Amino acid sequence: xxxxxxxxxxxxxxxxxxxxxxxxxxxxxxxxxxxxxxxxxxxxxxxxxxxxxxxxxxxxxxxxxxxxxxxxxxxxxxxxxxxxxxxxxxxxxxxxxxxxxxxxxxxxxxxxxxxxxxxxxxxxxxxxxxxxxxxxxxxxxxxxxxxxxxxxxxxxxxxxxxxxxxxxxxxxxxxxxxxxxxxxxxxxxxxxxxxxxxxxxxxxxxxxxxxxxxxxxxxxxxxxxxxxxxxxxxxxxxxxxxxxxxxxxxxxxxxxxxxxxxxxxxxxxxxxxxxxxxxxxxxxxxxxxxxxxxxxxxxxxxxxxxxxxxxxxxxxxxxxxxxxxxxxxxxxxxxxxxxxxxxxxxxxxxxxxxxxxxxxxxxxxxxx
Amino acid sequence: xxxxxxxxxxxxxxxxxxxxxxxxxxxxxxxxxxxxxxxxxxxxxxxxxxxxxxxxxxxxxxxxxxxxxxxxxxxxxxxxxxxxxxxxxxxxxxxxxxxxxxxxxxxxxxxxxxxxxxxxxxxxxxxxxxxxxxxxxxxxxxxxxxxxxxxxxxxxxxxxxxxxxxxxxxxxxxxxxxxxxxxxxxxxxxxxxxxxxxxxxxxxxxxxxxxxxxxxxxxxxxxxxxxxxxxxxxxxxxxxxxxxxxxxxxxxxxxxxxxxxxxxxxxxxxxxxxxxxxxxxxxxxxxxxxxxxxxxxxxxxxxxxxxxxxxxxxxxxxxxxxxxxxxxxxxxxxxxxxxxxxxxxxxxxxxxxxxxxxxxxxxxxxxxxxxxxxxxxxxxxxxxxxxxxxxxxxxxxxxxxxxxxxxxxxxxxxxxxxxxxxxxxxxxxxxxxxxxxxxxxxxxxxxxxxxxxxxxxxxxxxxxxxxxxxxxxxxxxxxxxxxxxxxxxxxxxxxxxxxxxxxxxxxxxxxxxxxxxxxxxxxxxxxxxxxxxx
Numbered sequence: 066x067x068x069x070x071x072x073x074x075x076x077x078x079x080x081x082x083x084x085x086x087x088x089x090x091x092x093x094x095x096x097x098x099x100x101x102x103x104x105x106x107x108x109x110x111x112x113x114x115x116x117x118x119x120x121x122x123x124x125x126x127x128x129x130x131x132x133x134x135x136x137x138x139x140x141x142x143x144x145x146x147x148x149x150x151x152x153x154x155x156x157x158x159x160x161x162x163x164x165x166x167x168x169x170x171x172x173x174x175x176x177x178x179x180x181x182x183x184x185x186x187x188x189x190x191x192x193x194x195x196x197x198x199x200x201x202x203x204x205x206x207x208x209x210x211x212x213x214x215x216x217x218x219x220x221x222x223x224x225x226x227x228x229x230x231x232x233x234x235x236x237x238x239x240x241x242x243x244x245x246x247x248x249x250x251x252x253x254x255x256x257x258x259x260x261x262x263x264x265x266x267x268x269x270x271x272x273x274x275x276x277x278x279x280x281x282x283x284x285x286x287x288x289x290x291x292x293x294x295x296x297x298x299x300x301x302x303x304x305x306x307x308x309x310x311x312x313x314x315x316x317x318x319x320x321x322x323x324x325x326x327x328x329x330x331x332x333x334x335x336x337x338x339x340x341x342x343x344x345x346x347x348x349x350x351x352x353x354x355x356x357x358x359x360x361x362x363x364x365x366x367x368x369x370x371x372x373x374x375x376x377x378x379x380x381x382x383x384x385x386x387x388x389x390x391x392x393x394x395x396x397x398x399x400x401x402x403x404x405x406x407x408x409x410x411x412x413x414x415x416x417x418x419x420x421x422x423x424x425x426x427x428x429x430x431x432x433x
Numbered sequence: 434x435x436x437x438x439x440x441x442x443x444x445x446x447x448x449x450x451x452x453x454x455x456x457x458x459x460x461x462x463x464x465x466x467x468x469x470x471x472x473x474x475x476x477x478x479x480x481x482x483x484x485x486x487x488x489x490x491x492x493x494x495x496x497x498x499x500x501x502x503x504x505x506x507x508x509x510x511x512x513x514x515x516x517x518x519x520x521x522x523x524x525x526x527x528x529x530x531x532x533x534x535x536x537x538x539x540x541x542x543x544x545x546x547x548x549x550x551x552x553x554x555x556x557x558x559x560x561x562x563x564x565x566x567x568x569x570x571x572x573x574x575x576x577x578x579x580x581x582x583x584x585x586x587x588x589x590x591x592x593x594x595x596x597x598x599x600x601x602x603x604x605x606x607x608x609x610x611x612x613x614x615x616x617x618x619x620x621x622x623x624x625x626x627x628x629x630x631x632x633x634x635x636x637x638x639x640x641x642x643x644x645x646x647x648x649x650x651x652x653x654x655x656x657x658x659x660x661x662x663x664x665x666x667x668x669x670x671x672x673x674x675x676x677x678x679x680x681x682x683x684x685x686x687x688x689x690x691x692x693x694x695x696x697x698x699x700x701x702x703x704x705x706x707x708x709x710x711x712x713x714x715x716x717x718x719x720x721x722x723x724x725x726x727x728x729x730x731x732x733x734x735x736x737x738x739x740x741x742x743x744x745x746x747x748x749x750x751x752x753x754x755x756x757x758x759x760x761x762x763x764x765x766x767x768x769x770x771x772x773x774x775x776x777x778x779x780x781x782x783x784x785x786x787x788x789x790x791x792x793x794x795x796x797x798x799x800x801x802x803x804x805x806x807x808x809x810x811x812x813x814x815x816x817x818x819x820x821x822x823x824x825x826x827x828x829x830x831x832x833x834x835x836x837x838x839x840x841x842x843x844x845x846x847x848x849x850x851x852x853x854x855x856x857x858x859x860x861x862x863x864x865x866x867x868x869x870x871x872x873x874x875x876x877x878x879x880x881x882x883x884x885x886x887x888x889x890x891x892x893x894x895x896x897x898x899x900x901x902x903x904x905x906x907x908x909x910x911x912x913x914x915x916x917x918x919x920x921x922x923x924x925x926x927x928x929x930x931x932x933x934x935x936x937x938x939x940x941x942x943x944x945x946x947x948x949x950x951x952x953x954x955x956x957x958x959x960x961x962x963x964x965x966x967x
Contacts, residue, residue, distance in 0.1 A: 144869050145869070145870075145873055149869060150870070157863055160885070171870030215869070
């Protein structure tokens with residue numbers, strides 16, 4: 066078929082009955098990249114994939130693959146003519162075909178004879194499994210076969226629908242790494258949807274954050290993490306400490322003292338600034354001139370740990386989260402000094418900031 | 434439909450469900466056209482029937498319908514169908530559960546034996562019983578014998594679902610604090626709902642249409658009354674009036690089943706490597722249950738067969754025994770059965786694809802239409818086809834193709850139910866993956882779905898073959914001159930009370946239909962075999 070191509074989506078809209086699922090979605094997937102669409106459950110990720118695959122008709126907008134129009138007001142290319150590979154959740158291998166036949170499904174007879182199947186099985190590291198039936202494979206192996214099957218006809222783009230969701234945690238990291246290196250080696254353009262921020266950040270070249278049926282930020286993982294477009298995205302892609310601040314001369318005056326700010330909010334006085342917990346360290350040896358707080362909770366993860374610290378503030382005590390090395394975890398009730406490293410990102414102060422102490426899921430819900 | 438699909442795609446569904454539930458889009462026009470043609474074909478006899486009924490005028494209708502004779506028939510038929518269906522349901526579900534989900538000793542053997550009574554035509558079973566004692570004639574005899582003959586229609590589909598159900602569902606129920614009984618009624622049984630209701634529908638329409646058994650047992654129902662009117666008093670108007678009432682009864686059943694079935698769809702979403710179900714321990718009760726199975730098989734299968742063997746031994750030594758005639762009739766029955774199986778499965782496929790893949794009001798209507806002729810006695814289908822062919826295609830009258838067409842119309846519901854169940858288990862996701870790999874829709878159907886449902890199609894064909902080889906009344910009327918089948922020869926001999934002469938034909942019918950049943954149960958017992966064992 067065709068080599069890797071870039072995928073551009075513009076103004077894509079889709080509703081079912083009177084519930085709008087996609088509302089003018091724009092997305093660029095550069096050729097050869099692995100882009101993760103990250104969004105909470107129910108934000109329209111699956112519908113986006115179904116539209117890209119051609120299984121649903123868009124209400125408005127266009128999808129282009131390189132120079133080819135897959136879908137616009139006049140065109141709707143059938144799924145089989147799109148050259149878009151698809152790896153569903155849980156693989157969906159054809160149960161009546163063995164591994165080799167699954168991988169060779171999208172190939173012509175000549176291609177099947179030409180060793181393409183073996184090539185792909187080698188690529189996914191399952192050369193010895195060619196004659197097995199799907200139910201004789203582990204979940205991770207099924208997933209790799211599904212990937213090989215999708216890659217076999219050399220599609221321009223491969224879509225992966227939460228491909229690691231069905232795997233248990235131990236296997237997930239491993240299969241993730243394998244899938245990434247297979248996609249790299251195949252040089253394929255890949256679009257993966259997931260609700261797992263860790264997965265998106267660690268796996269993808271670019272992360273597109275999806276909310277309410279559109280992409281609200283698309284950038285490299287570091288950029289999304291470091292400079293999220295708003296507080297909700299900040300909380301969705303990781304833990305964040307949000308503080309009320311007054312801005313002046315490139316500095317924010319906060320409960321944690323003066324912190325340099327980035328972000329184009331020079332003319333604002335009132336703002337919310339965002340720090341990542343790993344920018345905040347706590348010291349049991351009390352330092353002069355740095356803010357102090359009392360440890361209210363400590364979570365130990367082994368390699369590192371996080372401490373929740375109540376800090377006295379003008380508007381009453383607030384709770385922040387600090388990351389520290391596992392062996393340096395303070396005890397609950399300790400008085401500590403707080404040191405902030407690097408700069409904070411400023412957002413416009415729209416109403417009350419989200420409390421930083423919310424549990425992970427509740428914070429994720431803010432985005433959705 | 435728009436609103437419904439909006440709800441299905443709503444944000445509340447977890448991701449895998451959303452894939453399965455999102456609208457599959459409108460049905461291709463060709464599929465709709467083909468399905469409509471098949472449905473119309475199936476409806477033609479009913480159309481003819483109502484046309485005849487209406488043409489005789491209201492006064493005549495009143496004279497023919499509102500009399501105590503019809504009232505008696507109505508009571509006889511409905512009580513028999515109700516009692517028989519209830520008994521078949523309880524017996525069928527119990528047998529399925531014991532065989533699939535308990536440590537009943539020898540359950541693999543019981544699983545096959547319990548399916549076998551369906552291979553013995555009800556009129557042969559009745560013949561066996563009547564030839565032993567006339568005491569079985571009457572309501573309770575008829576209800577008992579018909580239950581023993583038809584419970585496998587519930588047992589087989591329910592057993593198939595019980596085997597395929599994900600054990601995680603039941604385990605979850607148990608872990609949520611439900612006891613085994615509540616788990617069975619609230620989780621296991623609802624899983625089998627589509628199969629169970631389908632089986633119950635089959636049983637009740639079979640009973641509505643049964644003729645031979647009731648004639649043997651001298652229990653008057655609508656079918657025997659219609660046969661008498663046509664054959665003995667040549668009263669076409671009265672017969673089609675009775676048949677019209679029968680059609681209405683069938684419609685009531687269809688509507689009831691439709692209401693009870695609900696909107697559940699059962700496509701399994703994941704890759705289908707479910708563990709085998711866990712089995713319940715019967716403890717000491719296993720011997721009592723084993724005894725029950727022994728009694729059931731003895732009554733439903735052993736006794737009719739032993740009697741049959743006795744009469745074969747008696748009959749084949751009699752002077753009138755003609756081996757050539759028996760062999761000729763066997764060949765004819767086989768040919769007709771295979772032809773009907775092929776045609777009917779082919780006709781059922783578009784209907785099933787439409788109703789499973791593109792559900793809509795129209796699709797349901799079309800599917801239901803194919804069930805209607807099943808509740809018509811074969812004789813009504815046959816007579817209406819005779820009249821229709823004489824009217825429109827005289828060349829077709831008295832030919833084998835017309836007979837096969839009659840068989841197909843008669844057994845279309847069997848094939849639709851079987852192919853439908855198979856399709857419902859093949860997730861549409863596989864077709865979508867196939868399309869993303871470059872298959873056109875029809876190719877995806879052939880390369881992915883067809884292999885998956887091939888066993889189901891085989892089951893459909895086997896069911897049709899069974900029904901055809903043992904079909905009696907339509908054959909009596911439509912068989913071209915000189916075409917003698919096992920069923921017609923048996924009937925001719927048995928009606929004249931020559932039990933011995935009739936026995937070889939009955940025995941062969943049973944023997945021939947045993948093979949597809951064996952294949953059916955093997956398929957229902959079939960797990961996907963690992964490659965190394967092929």
